[in-house]
Amino acid sequence: MELPEVEVMRRDLEKDVVGRRIKAVEVKTTKNAMRAIRRYAKRKDFTSRLVGTKISKVERRGKYLLMHLDSSDALVVHFGMSGQFQRGTGRTPLPPHTHVVFTFQQGGDLRFVDPRTFGEMFVATADELGKVKELQHIAIDPLDQVFTWPTFQYLLAQRAAKMKAILMDQKFISGLGNIYSDEVLFTAGLRYDRLSDTLSSQEVRRLYRAIQETIQEAIKLRGTTLYDEAYVDLFGQPGEYQNELKVYGRSGLPCRRCRTPVQSVKISQRNAYFCPQCQS
Secondary structure (H helix, E strand, C coil): CCCCHHHHHHHHHHHHCCEEEEEEEEEEEHHHHHHCCCCCCCCCHHCCCCCEEEEEEEEEEECEEEEEEECCCCCEEEEECEEEEEEECCCCCCCCCEEEEEEECCEEEEEEECCCCEEEEEEECCCCCCHHHHHHHEEEEECCCCHHHHHHHHHCCCCCEHHHHHHHHHCCEECCHHHHHHHHHHHHCCCCCCCCCHHEEEHHHHHHHHHHHHHHHHHCCCCCCCCCCCCCCCCCCCCHHHHHCCCCCCCECCCCCCECCCCEECCCCEEEEEEECCCC
C-alpha cells in the first residue's frame, strides 16, 4: 500500500468502526499470524489489551494507521506490501491469509488479511508511541498543512539524489512508492534519473503540484488496484486509479500525451516507467 490506499482505509475505518467496542480478538495459530503481532511473545498479551476497548479515532502517520482506543492505548498497524483490513460478519467466510479477527459488540468484525506477511500490528500506550522508532522517523506528509512549496524546495536543495529514489525515500517524503513516484514524475515532466539539486524553481513548483494533485486524485478514486488485486478497500472493492495511470505498468504502450512508447528501466530491482519525450 502507498499513501492514497492507506488514507482511503483510514477514512473508511473512521466512518465504519469508530465508536465500536471490541468484544473479542482472535489471532490465528499459524506462524504467519504470529508474525503479524511479532512484537508480542504471546497472543494473550496482544488480545488482552484490546478486548473491551472502544475505538475512538483513526489517525494516519505516513503509511501507519493508529487506531486510538478509549483505554488510552493505540493499535498501530502497518500494512506492508499486501496487508489490508476487511469488514465482515459471522455469515461471511474469512478470506485466505486472514491472520487476526476483531469482533465487535455491535455486530460484525474486522479482519486483518496479509498474503505476503510483511504487515504488522501492535498495541502501545501514549508514552510508548513516543518511543516507537518507526513513528519517530516519518518524513513530511504530502497531505499535511506543513507541506508547503518553500519547505519542499528547501528539502530538495539539501539533497543530490535521483528523483525516483528521493521520492520513494520514506525519510524524505512520506507515502510515495513505486506507482505514484512514476506518476508524479510524469505529471511534473521530470525523468526518474534527474538529480534533485538540478531542478529550477519552476520545476520544483511543478513537482510540488504534481505530488498533491496525484495523491488527491488517487484518494478520490479510492486507490490503485492492479491485476493481482493486492489492494481492495475496507469493503472488498477495488480502487479505480489504475484506469488513470499515465506511465506505470505501460511499457511499450503509447504515451497518453504524445504517443511516444513508454519506456521502463530497472532500478534496484524495481521498474521505473517514463516517457522519453515528455520527461526531461
